[in-house]
Amino acid sequence: xxxxxxxxxxxxxxxxxxxxxADYALPPEFTESRKLVIDVPEENxxxxxxxxxxxxxxxxxxxxxxGIAGKDVLMEEERDVYELLDLQISRCHLAVxxxxxxxxxxxxxxxxxKYPNIASTYFREQGEQVxxxxxxxxIELAPLIGLADRIVDIVSTGRTLRENGLVELERIAEVTSRxxxxxxxxxxxxxxxxxLVDRLAAVIPQP
Amino acid sequence: xxxxxFMFEKPLGMRDTLPFLYELKKQVRSVMAEEIERxxxxxxxxxxxxxxxxxxxxxxIADHRLFKLLDQQGHTLVLRPDxxxxxxxxxxxxxxEDGNPLRLAYNANVFRAQQREGGRPAEFEQxxxxxxxxxxxxxxxxxxxxxxxxxxxxxxxxxSVAVGHIGYVNALFLEILGNEERASVLRRFLxxxxxxxxxxxxxxxxxxxxxxxxxxxxLSLRGGTDVIEQAxxxxxxxxxxxxxxxxxxxxxxxxxxxxxEAVKLDMALVSHMSxxxxxxxxxxxxxxxxxxxxxxxxDDLLAKFSRPAPATGFGLRVDRLIEAIGxxxxxxxxxxxxxSQERLAEAVELAEAKRAEGKRVVLQHIAGIRDxxxxxQRYRSIVYLLGRSGRDGQ
Numbered sequence: 001x002x003x004x005x006x007x008x009x010x011x012x013x014x015x016x017x018x019x020x021x022a023d024y025a026l027p028p029e030f031t032e033s034r035k036l037v038i039d040v041p042e043e044n045x046x047x048x049x050x051x052x053x054x055x056x057x058x059x060x061x062x063x064x065x066x067g068i069a070g071k072d073v074l075m076e077e078e079r080d081v082y083e084l085l086d087l088q089i090s091r092c093h094l095a096v097x098x099x100x101x102x103x104x105x106x107x108x109x110x111x112x113x114k115y116p117n118i119a120s121t122y123f124r125e126q127g128e129q130v131x132x133x134x135x136x137x138x139i140e141l142a143p144l145i146g147l148a149d150r151i152v153d154i155v156s157t158g159r160t161l162r163e164n165g166l167v168e169l170e171r172i173a174e175v176t177s178r179x180x181x182x183x184x185x186x187x188x189x190x191x192x193x194x195x196l197v198d199r200l201a202a203v204i205p206q207p
Numbered sequence: 208x209x210x211x212x213f214m215f216e217k218p219l220g221m222r223d224t225l226p227f228l229y230e231l232k233k234q235v236r237s238v239m240a241e242e243i244e245r246x247x248x249x250x251x252x253x254x255x256x257x258x259x260x261x262x263x264x265x266x267x268i269a270d271h272r273l274f275k276l277l278d279q280q281g282h283t284l285v286l287r288p289d290x291x292x293x294x295x296x297x298x299x300x301x302x303x304e305d306g307n308p309l310r311l312a313y314n315a316n317v318f319r320a321q322q323r324e325g326g327r328p329a330e331f332e333q334x335x336x337x338x339x340x341x342x343x344x345x346x347x348x349x350x351x352x353x354x355x356x357x358x359x360x361x362x363x364x365x366x367s368v369a370v371g372h373i374g375y376v377n378a379l380f381l382e383i384l385g386n387e388e389r390a391s392v393l394r395r396f397l398x399x400x401x402x403x404x405x406x407x408x409x410x411x412x413x414x415x416x417x418x419x420x421x422x423x424x425x426l427s428l429r430g431g432t433d434v435i436e437q438a439x440x441x442x443x444x445x446x447x448x449x450x451x452x453x454x455x456x457x458x459x460x461x462x463x464x465x466x467x468e469a470v471k472l473d474m475a476l477v478s479h480m481s482x483x484x485x486x487x488x489x490x491x492x493x494x495x496x497x498x499x500x501x502x503x504x505x506d507d508l509l510a511k512f513s514r515p516a517p518a519t520g521f522g523l524r525v526d527r528l529i530e531a532i533g534x535x536x537x538x539x540x541x542x543x544x545x546x547s548q549e550r551l552a553e554a555v556e557l558a559e560a561k562r563a564e565g566k567r568v569v570l571q572h573i574a575g576i577r578d579x580x581x582x583x584q585r586y587r588s589i590v591y592l593l594g595r596s597g598r599d600g601q
Contacts, residue, residue: 062496080497082400086407178403183498184491187367187471190429 001044002185002192005064007052011177014089015068022199056081056180065185066193071175072154076115082186084197085179088205092156094118094172097143099165104130104149112142113152122152122172140164220321220329231529232332239334239357239523240314246353248312248336253293255316259283265511266292267482272319274329286318291520292508294337299512306516308341328526335502335522339509342517344453347486347504348460354490354500354521355466363531366492366499368469371476372454373483373503375438378447379425383418393422397477402426428474432458438474450485457486478503486519492531499527543569543583545576546592554592 006012016031025042038047050058052073059067060079067081072094074083094115109130113119116134123130133148135141140160142148154175155161155168179200181193217223224232240250256276257263260283263273268288276284287293290313303309314334321327336353338346351368358366376397380390389412396405409422421441428434428441432455439451454472461467470488478489478501487503502521509516542561546554551572558568569586573593576582583589 060496062494080400083403086403182496183400183489184493184496187369187489187491188365188493190471 001046002066002189002196003046003048003064005048005050005055005058005067007055007068007070007177008049009052011052011068011070011090012049015087015177018087018089018200018203021203022196024199053077059180059182062182062184065182065189066196067180068177069180070154070177071173072115072118074178074180075173076117078117080183082181082183083178084181085200085204087177087179087200090156090175090177092154092175094152094175095155095168096122096150096152096170096172097140097155097161097166097168098150099143100167102143102149104128109150110148111150111152112139112148114139115152118172119152140166218329220327222328222330228529232525235361235525235529235532236314236332236334238360240312242357242360243312243334243336243353246310246336246349246356248310248353250312250314251294251297252313252315253287253290253297255287256284257287257293257296259285261512262287262292262296265295265508267479267505268319272321274318274320287315288319289317290315290333290335290522291337291505295339295508295518296512298337298339298516298518299509299514303339303509303514303516306340308346309339310336311339312336332525333522334525335500335520337518337520339518340516341519342506344456344486345460346517347453347519348457348464350502350519350521351457351461351470351488352464352466354502354523355464355469357523358469358490358492358528361528361532363492363528366469366490366531367471368488368490369473369476370454370457370470370486370488371473371478372450372486373477374485375442375447375450375454375474376425376477378444378450379421379442382442382444382447383414383421384412391480394477394480397475398480402475426475428472430472432472434472434474453486482508488521490523492528494533495527495531497527499524499531541567541569541586543571543586543589544592545571545573545579545583545589547573547594549595550592557590557592 006015013031016026020026026040030038036049040047048058048064052070055067055069056073056077056079058064059081068087070090109128110133111119111123111130112133112135114135114137116132120132133142139151139153142151143166144164150169152172158168161168179197186193259273259275263285266288273288274286278284294311294313298309298311312335314332316330316332318330321329336350338350351370355368376394377390380393384390392408393405396408405426406423409419424441428438435451435455435458439448442448442451458467461470476487476489478487482505483503484506485504489498489501492499500521500523502519504517504519506517509518544554544558554570558570561568
């Protein structure tokens with residue numbers, strides 16, 4: 001049996017749709033369930049529903065054979081897992097944003113983000129010394145109330161930024177969801193995983 | 208400001224081994240050590256501390272994962288991060304004299320700093336072998352076969368050895384990409400297991416569609432011996448073909464050893480950015496998400512100690528191996544003799560007799576026990592020598 005860690009929320013529905021297109025018979029009430037572990041005996045699969053940031057952890061530790069995770073999470077967490085497929089779903093990008101025209105504070109430049117690792121690497125690459133402030137959500141708030149000059153966050157339509165009067169300043173990386181695999185599962189359940197990869201690869205929308 | 212330490216706290220990643228686990232480890236270790244000795248390998252020990260400039264720099268472990276400290280003369284020292292580099296040092300300086308093959312083994316704790324998830328062990332036990340001075344493919348086959356033999360001896364259920372050849376990967380990259388920089392970009396993607404990034408990069412470079420396909424096909428070269436023929440069609444260089452031939456010879460030798468069914472080829476396997484020079488492998492077991500061991504050919508290491516020589520070997524992680532084997536019944540067969548003062552001589556005599564038979568015996572004065580019920584639960588059998596009667600109760 002293959003155990004697949006799925007991210008709750010936005011990516012989940014798109015991923016389920018993709019699996020259905022790949023001819024996996026997932027029950028109709030699948031996306032409405034509040035269960036955290038869902039068995040699909042017809043397909044010999046078990047799905048576990050996790051926070052997007054935690055999917056990589058479950059897969060790295062091998063309690064899930066596979067997982068679906070955003071590239072943002074993979075970049076932030078740098079886990080030892082195979083990244084086998086770009087599923088081309090949940091497209092967005094990582095960006096630096098701030099208030100229009102606002103300069104970086106020269107005395108104490110601060111960046112608020114959910115992605116401290118990505119943000120710190122990015123600004124170190126640019127040779128800028130900034131203080132990284134870790135937040136868990138509503139990152140757009142930080143520049144509005146003066147906690148930080150910049151934020152690093154994912155942007156999909158840009159609507160949240162616009163509605164809060166922020167503008168995108170720099171693009172860090174493109175993000176889509178990826179199929180990731182635990183290295184031991186990759187070695188020991190190679191056949192099952194390969195079939196899943198092939199079936200998914202056949203239905204991935206071309207960019 | 209220093210963080211306040213808790214009373215029972217140990218440095219990050221350091222662990223105690225309590226009796227139950229100790230017993231398990233001891234069993235696994237002794238079964239493996241015995242098998243290694245049967246193959247004619249000789250165990251050695253090296254110091255826990257080495258110089259950073261020599262062994263630290265030669266080691267395969269990344270710099271940021273080394274525990275470093277200063278000695279009184281101001282030299283930087285490292286807690287040994289692996290056993291291969293120290294053994295290479297010893298071999299180069301002392302043991303590898305006449306240029307003939309040398310078979311050495313080790314069983315030691317190694318130290319690697321952890322940055323993520325503090326609970327991960329920063330000190331762990333490794334058992335392994337190094338076969339120095341033999342550049343033949345049979346040497347590679349021998350170490351893989353020995354490793355498989357060890358895993359079978361300790362009763363490991365399902366496991367799989369993934370085998371690749373870094374010489375093949377490098378030859379393919381170099382003949383298509385023409386320079387080492389680009390080759391190293393692709394090698395890093397394979398090392399990081401990022402096949403998506405690998406494909407994107409290959410497609411972004413101005414290569415002929417045939418060359419692109421050759422690079423992309425590398426990712427699907429996994430499986431049994433038939434993979435080698437396909438691999439050969441992707442390369443044209445002497446080096447690439449020779450590497451593929453080496454894998455074919457390896458598989459033939461592994462069949463002779465009777466371990467080929469435990470082995471799967473993976474032509475895209477890159478388990479280190481620069482350390483290995485030929486055949487390399489990783490071993491995975493069910494129930495453990497991380498590799499339980501790895502190894503390969505490292506023909507450049509001895510040269511770092513001014514004594515160039517081919518070498519190959521493997522290291523197994525005892526902690527992960529035990530996790531993979533799962534809980535087995537290793538209740539320690541300790542007997543207990545509880546005695547009172549007047550029968551001390553009798554108790555000592557009985558204990559000595561039992562110990563002479565090879566049994567493990569605890570000798571405990573009754574007055575030292577606070578709760579006899581709880582105490583007697585600890586032992587499989589207990590003998591009471593109490594009072595003056597001269598009869599022993601069970």
